[in-house]
Amino acid sequence: MFLKTRTEIVLAGVGGQGLILIGKIIGEAAALFEGKNAVQTQSYGVASRGGFSKSEVVISDEEVAYPEVLEPDLVLALSQQSYDMYRSKIGKDSLLIFDSDTIEQRECSGKAIGYQITSTAVNLHSMKILNMIALGILAGLSVSRANIAGFPSYDSLKKSLEQNTPAQYKNLNLEAFETGYKLVN
Amino acid sequence: MSKNIFDYIIEDRLPFFWCEGCGNGIILKSIAQAFADLDLDPKNVVVVTGIGCWGKADDYLSTNSLHVTHGRALAAATGVKAVNPDLKVIALMGDGDGVTIGGNHFIHAARRNMDITAIISNNFNYGMTGGQYSGTTPEPSFTSTSRYGSVEPPFDICALAKAAGAPYVARATVYHVNLLEKYIKNAILKKGFSVVDVINICPTYYGRFNKLKSPVDMMNWLKDNATTKLEEGNIYNNKFAIGEFANEDKLDFSTKYARIQKNARELSAHLEQDLSGK
């Protein structure tokens, strides 16, 4: 019934991981640097830190009327709770990316790929850049996988990231992004 | 040409609607006299009033006025003052308006140090609605809602204002009119939040319920119970200390905010963005 004209991305984890920021970076990259329509939404609880947190991005060449994700093409899960929430919603064309350092139960209805996101972040700097490592991984994956073709390009993401990072963190964030990207390619 | 009270009070609108012997007229006359002595231009004066007998005071004034809801005079006055710090903003409130329903606005206007003069007609009860007890009714007075005597201790408005940070706090009564005029003038001249707690008489309700039958009885009550020895004046025992309780210089909100306005563009550029992207 529903012709897939949208690229739908879910970024799920724990409040404080910076998922909303990378959602914003992805959406802004698509909307401002690739001439597409993009909507980024977020869902969070009353706690700023620690509780379940989710950011969604929908990207399309057409108008995005319904703002939230209907059938995710790409899910990033950075906590066991968020992994559990999406493990059964991964269809044959979608992809679940998870942090293999922290997620132990890994049964999934579709394709799931783990990366050592936490340890990479800590080795490079600290947990502060967890989100940027993850963003780099997503950017890397989009190069090789047609089903997430609507995902913004490396260049657009880089521009968007620079625009959304205070000067004192710019180099660190870019390095983290680059490191994540290289984990894939 | 020197001004007089009728440059501010519209004589055609007299007599006042207040009951015989009510001291509100005395307070309003003192305010107009202060305006005249300070040669204020009526267009630069905004009188903000709340609800209650004293809330009707603006009906007789030829200055700008804003008559608002019960208890909110200081909040509305805050909006006026914040937008145009050159205006003289005077809030007229009763004890119910000013420190009971509006108590939160009162302490915060004091804390924020808005350059507003609050003149409180404190007659220890809600006159307009029939003499119910308020947040300043002395214990154990009788009112239409405390027929067996009030069991709630009253606020001492001056102590409250001072504790909340008001740089000018004074108390007079409608019997001690010279002091009243002087304090109102000092309050208007003070840059910052200034409070004059005016002990007023309500012969119709408070007096009648408390064996002070006539306006003259009530005036004598003020005369007998007021003291200029501040240490003796204890509002909780029906003794009123009259005098100035605070008179200091503190930067007011608008002066401080003007500095922020001046530097905001520069400051804004240096604000650290929130990394979380909230």
Add this chain to the structure above:
Amino acid sequence: MKKQYTISINEKRCKKCGICVAFCPKNVFEININTVPRVTAPDACIGCNWCYLRCPEIAIFVEKREAV
């Protein structure tokens, strides 16, 4: 020479509360129950102005005049 004062009462505004009468230090006024005060001893007035100051109705005024 003793100063003299003219006291005028605006009868329309006066609500007959009696405050001016009660607190006049020189007993310049007289009042009956529920009447507007009458100035019965104008020469006793010392111009202290307390009647004006304490009148809740702005109904009483004291003016200095030259003695004749």
Add this chain to the structure above:
Amino acid sequence: MTQEVKFLQGNEACLEGALKAGARFYAGYPITPSSEIAEMASQRLPAVGGVFIQMEDELGSMAALVGASMAGAKAFTATSGPGFSLMQENLGLAIMTEAPCVVINVQRSGPSTGLATKPAQADVMQARWGTHGDHAIITLCPTSVQECYDLMIYAFNFSEKFRTPVIFLSDEILGHMREKVVLRDDIPVINRTFPQGDPKQYRPYKPGDNKVPPMAYFGSEYIFHASSSMHDETGYPNNTSQNADKVIRRLYEKIYDHRDEISIVKEFETKDADVLFISFGSAARSSREAVNMMRKDGIKAGLLQINTIWPFPDRKVQELISRAKVVLVPELNLGQIINEVRKLSSGKPVFGVNKVDSTIITPYEIIDKAKEVLQNV
């Protein structure tokens, strides 16, 4: 002149719209999910010579707006459910004193504290009738980040033109959603009409054109009284029944006489629609997706998106209902706008698509309901 294009949250776009409209005063009290507006107002207003003040509560915030408006500023605040409840008292003050101002309510799930971070659209009737007494009110409702910006300018324009508070009914989804927004400068900004003539003869509540009195500001040559209580053209109290009748009717008529000008609606595929959705806010987004999906499926669906909720667009709704086979009203509540639609449906059945689980309505839920209803027509 190049117009800025940004990727912003609805709340941020509200602030940009307010600044573009000339807003220079904000008084508010923080509350989720509206707080971003206060945070950004505190940063942006002083830089343009404006004032941000964080009041002790929403009662005081709304009163401060009225004071600021009378002192000449375009004033606004932002809040959500519990705070909006507290503002009702002095919203009435703004109506009575005819103080232009804008109140943003980023709706969240209630009643009472409810779910602070979750969306709802359940304050529709509160916006209309929350403050006591008979009155008219203008309420605008955005469905996108771009509309948060555009309609905010309209909100200020209407408030200035008609000397009335305008309620801006956003919701948590729109408030926190990011989209591309063009910070347009092609929407003309309207300012209140300043009085003319001899200041001594000024009657602050003497209506000019459009039943709206020209408005001075405190500190100008035009000294005036503004009052929460019943007053006549002079601004001083007048308690006669003739005056009360005149004032209350004028306050009502100054808005309802201009409802065509105030009314903003958008139609999607309505010309031949058998299935007509009537919706607003985030639910209108879901409805539009449902229209797209149903059209691809061969069902003639259409949407009337209501941006001006109050005054309700009676004539437009009546016109479209008369052509449709079935009418559905998706909304994030148990039925508020639907009652307005039913009043106008001349007996044609109107069905609700209602959701109160604190999540957005999905297009599938709307389509399922539409198909179920279609089977019975």
